[in-house]
Amino acid sequence: MHRTPLHWFYLLPALVLATLAKVPADEPTTAFPYTVTDETKDRELSAAMRRSFEHYPAPRLEDNELYSQFKYTPLKGFDYHGGDGTVSRRDATKVVRENGRYYVWYTHRSTPTPPKGPDKCTDTIPSTDWDLAEIWYATSDDGFTWTEQGVAVPRPTKPNPGWRSVATPGVLKFKDKFYLYYQAFSEPSMTRGDYCPISVSFADSVDGPWTPANTETVPTGKPGEWDQYAVQDPNPLVHNGKVYLYYKSAFNRPHALWVAQGLAIADNPLGPFIKHSLNPVMNSSHEVALFPFRKGVACLSIRDGQEHFTVQYAEDWINFEIASITELMPVAAGPYVPDAFTDSGDGRGITWGISHFKNATRNWSHQHSILTRFDCDLSLDVDDPEM
Ligand code: AAL
Numbered sequence: 001m002h003r004t005p006l007h008w009f010y011l012l013p014a015l016v017l018a019t020l021a022k023v024p025a026d027e028p029t030t031a032f033p034y035t036v037t038d039e040t041k042d043r044e045l046s047a048a049m050r051r052s053f054e055h056y057p058a059p060r061l062e063d064n065e066l067y068s069q070f071k072y073t074p075l076k077g078f079d080y081h082g083g084d085g086t087v088s089r090r091d092a093t094k095v096v097r098e099n100g101r102y103y104v105w106y107t108h109r110s111t112p113t114p115p116k117g118p119d120k121c122t123d124t125i126p127s128t129d130w131d132l133a134e135i136w137y138a139t140s141d142d143g144f145t146w147t148e149q150g151v152a153v154p155r156p157t158k159p160n161p162g163w164r165s166v167a168t169p170g171v172l173k174f175k176d177k178f179y180l181y182y183q184a185f186s187e188p189s190m191t192r193g194d195y196c197p198i199s200v201s202f203a204d205s206v207d208g209p210w211t212p213a214n215t216e217t218v219p220t221g222k223p224g225e226w227d228q229y230a231v232q233d234p235n236p237l238v239h240n241g242k243v244y245l246y247y248k249s250a251f252n253r254p255h256a257l258w259v260a261q262g263l264a265i266a267d268n269p270l271g272p273f274i275k276h277s278l279n280p281v282m283n284s285s286h287e288v289a290l291f292p293f294r295k296g297v298a299c300l301s302i303r304d305g306q307e308h309f310t311v312q313y314a315e316d317w318i319n320f321e322i323a324s325i326t327e328l329m330p331v332a333a334g335p336y337v338p339d340a341f342t343d344s345g346d347g348r349g350i351t352w353g354i355s356h357f358k359n360a361t362r363n364w365s366h367q368h369s370i371l372t373r374f375d376c377d378l379s380l381d382v383d384d385p386e387m
Pocket of ligand 1: 194248286332
């Protein structure tokens with residue numbers, strides 16, 4: 001390459017600096033990884049650079065297999081009554097593939113009016129979007145067009161847990177049987193917060209029928225414990241032959257809301273569930289999506305808390321670290337996790353799932369939520385998924 005005087009004007013200082021920094025002058029200074037020599041290997045690093053090497057799985061974002069952005073596509077097949085707030089679908093489970101098609105379960109509300117808030121709710125008027133709800137399910141051949149199949153878990157009769165509302169399900173397949181865990185409300189949501197335990201229904205077939213256990217399968221904690229008021233958002237996986245059920249609680253309630261995630265482990269999906277002594281195991285996130293990844297478990301930590309909008313990883317399934325920071329994450333994501341229940345010890349990650357969007361939080365007049373599809377790049381088996 002012919003060098004003009006102007007080239008040397010810029011190049012000479014760079015060569016001097018490169019020599020001083022002991023970087024060979026012919027190495028492009030933007031190359032990565034930088035050449036480590038005896039002189040540079042013990043070089044002192046700033047806190048930010050040390051964190052990049054020591055804390056994250058890969059110092060460069062591009063090399064971080066637990067980083068993704070998210071693409072959204074509307075789903076076909078769901079009717080929302082023109083968005084008048086009387087029909088809502090939200091908080092989807094993981095997507096499961098059985099009998100050659102995809103299944104998803106979700107909170108379904110169909111009420112004569114939209115929610116009217118905790119002060120104006122009645123036996124037929126919902127307090128919130130997930131009050132007076134049931135667990136419904138839908139199936140699909142391609143993940144984009146869905147056929148709603150109807151109710152899977154109706155509200156049980158009073159006074160069984162969930163008589164007021166059953167919402168926010170998580171699905172499990174364990175030893176060829178199926179389990180749906182869900183929040184079991186015995187009072188209208190938001191009248192005292194969202195105080196509820198987790199209950200379960202079980203079935204021999206993915207198509208049901210579902211039998212309710214009518215128990216507080218994962219109960220709230222004892223007075224003074226972090227989860228004494230509510231256990232929510234059940235998220236079961238299989239690990240080491242056991243059910244690992246992650247769940248959310250809001251501690252400090254009713255004073256200052258701080259949401260965090262706990263872990264409860266059981267040999268039998270119907271319980272008893274033993275809550276982990278280190279709970280909460282995550283310090284953030286209103287809704288999480290968990291999936292086996294390599295030896296450990298990865299988690300989309302979606303919103304709320306110091307570590308919201310991060311993807312986290314726990315090789316021992318308990319002690320989570322931030323793997324990446326991202327944006328526009330799927331709300332209450334239910335990913336398609338082919339190996340969620342296979343206990344393979346070598347999780348392969350995810351490429352898509354179902355998320356929800358809600359149209360309002362404080363304005364009750366048309367409040368409802370819709371299901372949508374998200375696609376992402378968190379799979380070890382796909383080199384360059386189309387984003
Ligand atoms: C959701 C979930 C739980 C809450 C409510 C319905 O996002 O965290 O399910 O109770 O909001």
